[in-house]
Amino acid sequence: MTKGTQALKNVAVAGATQRPPQGSSEHRVAVAGASGRMGHMLIEAIRASDDCRLAGALDIASSPAIGNDAAAFLGHASGVPVTADLGAGLGHADVLIDFTRPEGTLAHLKACRERGVKMVIGTTGFTEAQKAEIVEAAKDIAIVMAPNMSVGVNVTLKLLEMAAGALSTGYDIEVIEAHHRHKVDAPSGTALKMGEVIAEALGRDLKQCAVYAREGVTGERDPSTIGFSTIRGGDIVGDHTVLFAGTGERIEITHKSASRATYAQGSLRAVRFLAGQEKGLFDMFDVLGLRS
Template structure:
């Protein structure tokens, strides 16, 4: 039985992760952290998640007993990322990272941490999205030289980063397959009059509205035909279950930076 911990248990994904761990047969929630000044300190995690009392209460990161946990899961915000990652490095604990919107410096810190501990870092933990990343690579190989490529994504009104981490991962997969530099060919918005579309660009469009869980489409449009590859999530539990499965998979791995594609067997 893998003993799992959650950073930021009071967040939207934190609460769903509590539920996902409760449904898992080979993992058990042992630790759930909140901010040092949080009103949730000491609250039962089951009541926090709305699933009835469980045997764990919310604590601050500094109160974690390292011996009580095998692997940590972090879906917090960039502001909390570095301290959470450092705790894992200091205590030699594998970690699942689902935090998006990380800076270049934070990504570099992640690479450095992976030299000491096992890390899974993914923009999205659903099986469907990771299969989509494989499919858009195939589409890019077949259509990328002639088709116009656009990526659209939609999320709930509370999401702070745009485009989403998943949209950027889709763009990176396509650009990598076409040997393009996404930082040079990405277009993040269009308005007014301008020149004809540059076929080598990859466009992004973002929607933030209501309670949309997550929708992503990669469009390959040529003259006379177009291909759309779409993934729609209807529940955050999909992502949480994927993260829990990744935690179980990672618990006995050597230090290194792993992907969700490796977790589900799409890559070695």
């Protein structure tokens, strides 16, 4: 281990309120929804990182974790208490990672904009008006927003862009997604993003060509549509398949998540990317250099 790496580890252990040394490349990260499943995964990933430090932990006021050490579930004292106070939770952070609900994310967005704190937004289910609020805030702070932070998912999106261009005629397109029983929005943000990428590659508007439900006598399938099917059950982390069904053959492009750790690692890559950005709205294609 290098002296520089050891120094970063020493800073992380010293306590969340301590500022990093002058010229340090350490990223001070706050986590929203800190006591949830994704929040725990993010905190664990930050603790394991050599260049990121937990600097704040936010949750709703009714959470039983309020006041507890954010890393207590790991048997570790981080010195960062879980709080509902946005000022306390963001006061020492460079970036907030938010995988909560749209209303909560927008409240955090306002606070981050006021304080100059950058954001990584993995929340899904935003309305068009809510998305417009994020676009407006990006005039003042740098934001990475993506429905899925997984590196593998975003490489899959690039593959879908290429496949759609090559299979633009003669193939019916269906997006099938499956998630755990607790997920509250459908289709998933990732499935919708897949549809958007495909529609854009085909020169279509997803709002005009998406089909989200079929029941009864539906008539023949319109070849210009993109269909969506949703499965909810058990503890499925996230499975997505896009089917290109032609005459005599089918092409399936599938991504399956076995752990939320992939989302956490992608989020930290977004944090590092934001270190070089002052303002603007970006996505994981920007972070991973996949932009055409």
